[in-house]
Amino acid sequence: MSIGLGGRGNPLALLIQAKRYRSLIYSLVHRDITMRFRQSAFSFLWLVLQPLFLLLVYSFVFQVVMRVRWQDAAFSNGNVPVGLILFTGLSVYTLLADALIRCPAIISSSTSYVKKVVFPLALLPMIVVFSALVLAAIALALVVLISIGFIGHVSMWTPLIIVPLLALACMALGIGWYMAALGVYFRxxxxxxxxxxxxxxxxxxICYPKTMVPEQFGRLLRFNPLTIPVETIRAMIFGGDFSFDVLGIYCLIAAVIMVTGYLFFQKLRVGFADVL
Structure with missing residues (x-):
């Protein structure tokens, strides 16, 4: 019989138990990232090389070949390369995409943890999200360094990109818990x-500025959980307008989704062993 992370139905226990299992979380995140680059000659160097190669590809295809121009008056610096803008958005997107794609099968693919080992199952979606967060943070750090080298400066708000990034991680974690629990019962x-x-x-x-979207459809962008963090992080790096009020509301929504996702996971967890 497995145990969950924290007391059942007690969201505050999540923080306590997360601190308790921090060494285990670190080890599992390290292993998850290591598995991505196992048997490769450059090992962890790919953490930098992979996003760098992707950035070069985006820049070549969209700037040199397609000659795309990012017409967005929100950026105070008009010299931002299109490839860099796209790469920033895609780096943020992968954080949520990993949770959506990997978490539904994370429990069903770990039956030994469910049936044979006393293991905090709620850690498994956390490992997925934390690994994706590390990769996204490395990619965004690369964006900042290249912006400083290529453009000459970044916005004074750049250090605050950690806020929308962590807010998205919390939302991704909540969604990951929902997906992981549902994935056991609905394959x-x-x-x-x-x-x-x-x-x-x-x-x-992400692949286009919001100013290109017709007004009647523009409101739909607000319902996408990626819109606010992508727009805010770009504005914080490249210079532009963003709202702390909107960001604050987003953080609150992300926290609610994380807590309700955890409670939902704990509610359905009791039947995992029977189904698997």
């Missing part, structure tokens, strides 16, 4: 979430 979710991830990608201002 078809594994087939649905990749399509949902794609929909979220193209209904957020």
């Amino acid at each position: 078809d979710i594994n087939q649905i979430t990749p399509f949902l991830s794609t929909i979220l990608l193209f209904t957020a201002p």
